[in-house]
Amino acid sequence: MKDTWNIYNWGKSLADNRFRLLGHLLLLFLILFLGFQNINGNFNRDGFLYAFVASTLVFALPIYLSIYWLVPRFLNRHQLIHYWILFFVIILLSVLLGLAFLYPLHQHYGSHEFCLQDGRSFSFLSFMHSILILMLIASGCTSFELFRRWIVSGRKIMELEKATKQTELQQLKNQINPHFLFNMLNNANILVKEDAVEASQILEKLDDLLRYQFNDSARKEVFLKADIQFLVDYLELEKVRRDHFEYQVTTEGELDEVCVPPLLFIPFVENAVKHNPDSNNLSYVHLYFTVRDNELLFRCENSKPPVPAVKKEGGIGLVNIRRRLDLLYGPKYVLQIEDKETTYNVNLHLNL
Known part of the structure; x- marks a missing residue:
C-alpha cells in the first residue's frame, strides 16, 4: 500500500503543469537516444547525420501520433478497435518509411552489411522484428501517457468532489446556525417581557x-x-x-x-x-x-x-x-x- 501511494504521488508530480516541459524534454531525449542506438555503428561519418534524422523520425512518428492523436481521438472515447487498427497501421508505415530511407543510405554510407544483430541478412524476420520492437516502444510511451492522464483526471475529480463537499457542508452548517439563533432570540424575547433580571x-x-x-x-x-x-x-x-x-x-x-x-x-x-x-x-x-x-x-x-x-x-x-x-x-x-x-x-x- 505504501509503494502504491508513493507511485501515485510520483505520478501527481509528473501530472503537474510545472513538469509538463520536463516530460516533453524527457520524451524527446528518449526518442533521440533510440534513434542513435538504432543506427550506431552501422554508418560511416558522412552518412551518420542523415541516418540519425531518419531513424529518429521512425521512432517519433508512432510515439507522438499515438499519444497526441490516437489516445484522445479513439482510446479516450473507448473506440478500442479503431485505436488498435490505426496503431498497427502507423507502426507498419513507420517501419516501411524507415526501411525506405535507411536501406538506400546504408548502401552508400554503411559500414557493413545491413543485417540483424545476430548477423543474418535483412529478411522478413528482421522486418517483423522491427515491427515488434517499435510496437513495444510506442506502447510503453503510450502507457506512460495514459498513466499521466489518469493521474490528472483523478486529481480533477478529487478537487471537484472536495469543492462540492465543502459547498454542501457549508450549506448544511448554515442551515443549522440560523435555526439555532432563531430559537435563542425567541427565548430572550420571552424573558425580557417577564423578568428583567433573568433577561439580563x-x-x-x-x-x-x-x-x-x-x-x-x-x-x-x-x-x-x-x-x-x-x-x-x-x-x-x-x-x-x-x-x-x-x-x-x-x-x-x-x-x-x-x-x-x-x-x-x-x-x-x-x-x-x-x-x-x-x-x-x-x-x-x-x-x-x-x-x-x-x-x-x-x-x-x-x-x-x-x-x-x-x-x-x-x-x-x-x-x-x-x-x-x-x-x-x-x-x-x-x-x-x-x-x-x-x-x-x-x-x-x-x-x-
Missing part, C-alpha cells in the same frame, strides 16, 4: 453563544472542551428560562487535545430540549463525553413528557444531521437512536 442573565449567555457562533464556529475544527462549554451555556440558558429543568454534563478521558468540527453536538442537544417541554414535571438532559482508544463517545439522554410534544415543521431533521456526519467522517462514525417510552437517547461514536 439570558442576554449575557446569549452574548457568549453568539460570540462562539460567529467566531469559533467559522473554523474547520475547535477544541472539544470549547464545544462542550458552548453546550453548557446553552443548557444554562434553558435552565434560566424553565422552572422544572435540570441538566448534567459528564466527561471522561483526556479531552484537552481533542478537536471536533464546530456545532457538531448542538443539533442533538437542541432537539433534546425542544421535545421535552414538560412544565409540570421535572425534565432533564444528560450529556456524556468519553474519550478512549482514539474514539469519542457522545451520549445525549433526555426525558420525554407524558404527552408527546407536537412536532413543528421546519426542523433540522435527522436526515441533515446524518448527511453532515457523512460528509465529515464518512464511514468513521456510528449513530444510534433509542426512542424509549420515557427517554430519548442518542449515541454517537466517532473515530478521531
Whole structure:
C-alpha cells in the first residue's frame, strides 16, 4: 500500500503543469537516444547525420501520433478497435518509411552489411522484428501517457468532489446556525417581557453563544472542551428560562487535545430540549463525553413528557444531521437512536 501511494504521488508530480516541459524534454531525449542506438555503428561519418534524422523520425512518428492523436481521438472515447487498427497501421508505415530511407543510405554510407544483430541478412524476420520492437516502444510511451492522464483526471475529480463537499457542508452548517439563533432570540424575547433580571442573565449567555457562533464556529475544527462549554451555556440558558429543568454534563478521558468540527453536538442537544417541554414535571438532559482508544463517545439522554410534544415543521431533521456526519467522517462514525417510552437517547461514536 505504501509503494502504491508513493507511485501515485510520483505520478501527481509528473501530472503537474510545472513538469509538463520536463516530460516533453524527457520524451524527446528518449526518442533521440533510440534513434542513435538504432543506427550506431552501422554508418560511416558522412552518412551518420542523415541516418540519425531518419531513424529518429521512425521512432517519433508512432510515439507522438499515438499519444497526441490516437489516445484522445479513439482510446479516450473507448473506440478500442479503431485505436488498435490505426496503431498497427502507423507502426507498419513507420517501419516501411524507415526501411525506405535507411536501406538506400546504408548502401552508400554503411559500414557493413545491413543485417540483424545476430548477423543474418535483412529478411522478413528482421522486418517483423522491427515491427515488434517499435510496437513495444510506442506502447510503453503510450502507457506512460495514459498513466499521466489518469493521474490528472483523478486529481480533477478529487478537487471537484472536495469543492462540492465543502459547498454542501457549508450549506448544511448554515442551515443549522440560523435555526439555532432563531430559537435563542425567541427565548430572550420571552424573558425580557417577564423578568428583567433573568433577561439580563439570558442576554449575557446569549452574548457568549453568539460570540462562539460567529467566531469559533467559522473554523474547520475547535477544541472539544470549547464545544462542550458552548453546550453548557446553552443548557444554562434553558435552565434560566424553565422552572422544572435540570441538566448534567459528564466527561471522561483526556479531552484537552481533542478537536471536533464546530456545532457538531448542538443539533442533538437542541432537539433534546425542544421535545421535552414538560412544565409540570421535572425534565432533564444528560450529556456524556468519553474519550478512549482514539474514539469519542457522545451520549445525549433526555426525558420525554407524558404527552408527546407536537412536532413543528421546519426542523433540522435527522436526515441533515446524518448527511453532515457523512460528509465529515464518512464511514468513521456510528449513530444510534433509542426512542424509549420515557427517554430519548442518542449515541454517537466517532473515530478521531
